[in-house]
Amino acid sequence: MYSSELIKGTLKTIVLNLLRDKGKMYGYEITQRVKDLTNNKIQITEGALYPTLHALTKSGELETEKQYIGKRVRKYYSLTSQGQETASQKVNELADFMNTMKFLLNLEPKLGNA
Amino acid sequence: MYSSELIKGTLKTIVLNLLRDKGKMYGYEITQRVKDLTNNKIQITEGALYPTLHALTKSGELETEKQYIGKRVRKYYSLTSQGQETASQKVNELADFMNTMKFLLNLEPKLGNA
DNA sequence: TTAAATACATAATTTTCTTATGTATTTAAT
DNA sequence: ATTAAATACATAAGAAAATTATGTATTTAA
Numbered sequence: 001m002y003s004s005e006l007i008k009g010t011l012k013t014i015v016l017n018l019l020r021d022k023g024k025m026y027g028y029e030i031t032q033r034v035k036d037l038t039n040n041k042i043q044i045t046e047g048a049l050y051p052t053l054h055a056l057t058k059s060g061e062l063e064t065e066k067q068y069i070g071k072r073v074r075k076y077y078s079l080t081s082q083g084q085e086t087a088s089q090k091v092n093e094l095a096d097f098m099n100t101m102k103f104l105l106n107l108e109p110k111l112g113n114a
Numbered sequence: 115m116y117s118s119e120l121i122k123g124t125l126k127t128i129v130l131n132l133l134r135d136k137g138k139m140y141g142y143e144i145t146q147r148v149k150d151l152t153n154n155k156i157q158i159t160e161g162a163l164y165p166t167l168h169a170l171t172k173s174g175e176l177e178t179e180k181q182y183i184g185k186r187v188r189k190y191y192s193l194t195s196q197g198q199e200t201a202s203q204k205v206n207e208l209a210d211f212m213n214t215m216k217f218l219l220n221l222e223p224k225l226g227n228a
Numbered sequence: 229t230t231a232a233a234t235a236c237a238t239a240a241t242t243t244t245c246t247t248a249t250g251t252a253t254t255t256a257a258t
Numbered sequence: 259a260t261t262a263a264a265t266a267c268a269t270a271a272g273a274a275a276a277t278t279a280t281g282t283a284t285t286t287a288a
Contacts, residue, residue: 002207002210002211002214005122005123005245005274005275006123006124006207006208006211007123007211007245008119008122008123008243008244008245008274008275008276009119009120009121009122009123009244009245010120010215011244011245013219014218014219017218017219017220021220026266026267027266027267028264028265028266028267029266032265034218037217037218038214038217038218041210041211041214042214042218045245045246045247046266046267046268047245047246047247047248047268047269047270048244048245048246050267050268050269051244051245051268051269052244054268069253069254069265069266070253070254071252071253071254072252072253072254072265072266072267073253073266073267074265074266074267075266075267091219091221093116093120094120094215094219095216095219095221096116096155097116097120097121097155098212098215098216100116100152100155100156101124101208101212102209102212103151103152104128104131104148104151104152104156105127105128105131105205105208105209106131106135107205107209119243119244119276121276122243122244122245122274122275122276123275123276125275125276140235140236141235141236142233142234142235142236143235146234159276159277159278160235160236160237161237161238161239161276161277161278161279162275162276162277164236164237164238165237165238165275165276166275166276168237183234183235183284183285184284184285185283185284185285186234186235186236186283186284186285187235187236187284188234188235188236189235189236229288230287230288231286231287231288232285232286232287232288233284233285233286233287234283234284234285234286235282235283235284235285236281236282236283236284237280237281237282238279238280238281239278239279239280239281240277240278240279240280241276241277241278241279242275242276242277242278243274243275243276243277244273244274244275244276245272245273245274245275246271246272246273246274247270247271247272247273248269248270248271248272249268249269249270249271250267250268250269250270251266251267251268252265252266252267253264253265253266253267254263254264254265254266255262255263255264255265256261256262256263256264257260257261257262257263258259258260258261258262
């Protein structure tokens, strides 16, 4: 597990990127997928995820669709076209940021960062 | 400039790593060095930096030394031995985190992440 | 002589998360 | 059959870490 402060600021990007891959997902599924893909190193808490999903819906990046599995409800989220754009932007920005950080922390000898 | 949320959580690591390289630095110098090294992409604000430096000093990672340049004071910060350790830990953790993120954002095809 | 740069500092506010709490259904274990 | 764990949602209180704003003061460049 990483110290939680690192994950801050990356949650939206993670969610948008997963939805871009999978088409649609429900909240709990997202927490499990991130946990699986990262070998338990990143654990998204529900207290962080659900408000984020609601915010992304409100701002027009996501749309929802309810599905009933027996009596239990699942709320599927998928990207709107605006969400597609935002996803690309966010992922590119994070990738760029990580390159800059690697250079700054001299984890790479030089870098053609221009 | 990156959206500010990305930088969150990396400030301590940046500061500790720079001090490990340069031996000692003063606050303003740190802001300028980060700005220069990142082509203005990362701007550390003084409102974020100074409280962080104070906190790292209080927790025993940093020690200070005042120097007068004319009438103006400069407060130089350097790593204690405890700070050396923390610096290594933090940098390693961030590097590991970035690898995990790259994989999660499928910026790398597979990854020997075991 | 005035603005910009250097150099420190702190307070108010905002953002974003953690932790805690709550409800309810389904599945696995005893 | 009963209970614990997993699934699935949601929100509120509090903490952490930043931004923005403000303040002081010296030095350099315009």
